[in-house]
Amino acid sequence: MNRQILLTPGPTPIPPESLQAESLPIIHHRTAEFVELFNETQENLKYVFQTREKVFTLMSSGTGGMECAVVNLVSPGDKVIVTACGVFGERWVKILNVFGANVVALRTEWGVTVKAAELEKALKDHPDAKAVFTTLTDTSTATACDILGYGKAVSKTPAILVVDAISGLAGQEMYMDEWQVDAVITASQKGLMTAPGLGFISVSPKGWAAVQASKSPRFYWDLRAIEKSSHDGETPFTPAVSLIRAVNASLKLIRKKGLPQVFQQARDLAKFTREEGGKLGLGLFAKDPCDVLTAFVLPEGVNGGALIKQIVKKTGISMAGGQEKLKGRIVRIAHMGYIQKADIEKGIRALSENLAEMRAAAARP
Template identity: 40%
Template sequence: MKEKRTLMLPGPTPIPKKARLAGAEEIIGHRELECEELLEEVVEGLKYVFQTKNDVLVLTCSGTGGLEASIANTLSKGDKVLSLCTGAFGERYATIAENYGVNVERLDFNWGESIDIDLVEEKLEADNKIKAILMTHNETSTGVINHPKPIGKLAQKYDCLLLIDAVSSLAGIELKTDEWAADVVVTSSQKALMTSPGLCLVSVSPKALKAGESADLPKFYWSFKRAKDRYDAKKQTPSTPAISTLYMLREVLREIKEEGLENVFRRHKIVTKAIRESMKAIGLKLLVSDKIASKTVTAVKLPQGIEYNVLRQKLIDDYNVYITGSKGQLKGQVFRIGHLGNVSRIDILSTISALELALLKLGFEVELGIGLQAAQKVFYEEERR
């Protein structure tokens, strides 16, 4: 009998049953009142999750499209930006800007480390021509959180924009868009928003919209102005949206509101702690310290003598459990477990059990059940609080 698929990726993530069923709703015209009402409810629900009163725009694309849009709508060719790179996705944000002819200064940090705020301020203090800071809230390739709050304070102090890649963090890790002075925040539907791929959601501050008035980079499909004007006038998108995904996202946003954001964040923290404690108990080494560890994905160093592709395939073939590797400098050195969105405690326990068995079969000495015990202890202690 085929095992149940256990999807432990940093995205796409498992979709709640009600949301899956909502995606099967009859398709409607994207200029009908029914679709306008659907979009309006989604936007209001997103403002709750973004913790913002700013405009939230719905783009039909992946998160990468939203990152590209954040550059095209706020900057001009030759503008200088400071890109904070702590891994593959921080580097990709910088590359997107470079492809638009933006003058990018990369501030590189070791993979597995978080942003050094003092170094960021040194750069801003030394150069008054920096128009924007690019940062990745949750560096998925390494499993590191970079905290936006102090960066937002620096952006205000030195009068530049703060553009945030929150693709793998929003709705899983606290991000107070307005309070932390984030000008553009980009996320996508298939991560902690636990919906199918196809939508990118972007919050845009008045400061970012003002910057867009003089931005000369080319845009049409990516235009924030077109998206805002159409929504303000008719509660529509300029082009046809992913209607079925909107149905699903509406249901998920209702569930998030019912659970409450603080409870959502706490659930992610507990699951993260369970994963990390279980890996330590098994005898595996974590890539990053607990202090800067992501609450949506955990990077684990591969034991000597075990190849990532072999471990991954063993988990799939024997237990139908899906994990992923890393990119760039860490390719082949770590595996990553995603634990965001609709990931249950049972999913966590199943994954740990499968991992113990797979490692044992591949020659790694592990006491079966030791990782499970560590995770169970975390869950038990948290439930008693």
């Protein structure tokens, strides 16, 4: 049986230290031992977010964190701007519409980021906008957004900047405070090298004013209650104790390595992946590619879904296909977190062999 290798952009491989931490005997969450763990995790999260603000732990997927951001930062009827260059920019639009926001969507061709100048113009055209929602890296298209440029544009206005960094944090360069980002959301199963189940959100003082002003209904996601409990090193409701242990172990590894080295590793693996894919004649889908994963455009006649199923069946290597209108058209390979160069080498070899088989089959009369 082939050893399973995850080259998917979430879940990603988990380091032994994190697996070991998650397997420890459970402890009660209202004890001094848990408070110590929770507070240590908080400090390690601040380092990865690059913020002085608290980072709140949510028992959810990344999408739960996105909804948490919306209900805490936006009231029904508020005008908001969304930059959308893929599925996850559109997810912001969907969530905001559900909660009654007045959405102004800045849409581009998928794979092309909205330029900071375009956002700046939209802010001038809509001076009553309360917030800008965007993505650090849109996983569906492997596209990077200009968060530094967005921060400069939004900081000149009363609006707040909200960033989905679910696939990008601890891989794609971003510094929450320095880049003037008002809210950052992420999840445990990507760059943080932990099993799915935890979401995280941090909010700036400017963003916190929006939390206090929001009239959206909220109970489980109420950041005011979550913040109050955090003073005692606790959560308002039962936390995922074992996952918090695990993510803290992974965060320690990130701190030990150092964020500059983490960012450089992602860039190096991105370069290697793209060079190797280029040798197979595969071009990039994204015009503004990110560092944490690569989307390759597949040749005519090759179905991406069938290709990915064949690769995992034959080799145990998992890759990701396209979503929505890109289904069957692209293959996505992650190079974030605990993914190693040797894993990508095996993945590219499997891609090469199975592509050749499919091309040959398609060429037969």
